[in-house]
Amino acid sequence: MSQRIPDPVPGALLKDILDEMNISQAELARRTGITASHVTAIIKGRQGINAEVSLRLGRFFGQSDTFWLNIQHEYDLRKARDEKGPQIDKEVLPLAY
Helix, strand or coil: CCCCCCCCCHHHHHHHHHHHHCCCHHHHHHHHCCCHHHHHHHHCCCCCCCHHHHHHHHHHHCCCCCHHHHHHHHHHHHHHHHHHHHHHHHHCCCCCC
16 A cells, blocks of 8 residues: 655645745744744644634735634644544444434
């Protein structure tokens, strides 16, 4: 069975956007009120994007409030499905109608 390439963390998308727009992480931090260390942690995949960060990034980039939060939630769900899906399939008996 072939190995699937891991999904990139949401911070990878953020880094790509910053690179494309020629915006530094420090500038993003200054203009959004997100600490520089938090921005770095998101980009390196050490921290996820929470509701407040999603609001701040959405405002900065002119996106919806939920744009970044949805990306994070989708990533979290794929990761959980990959890591725990088979176990959950064995342990949970679906409700029969």
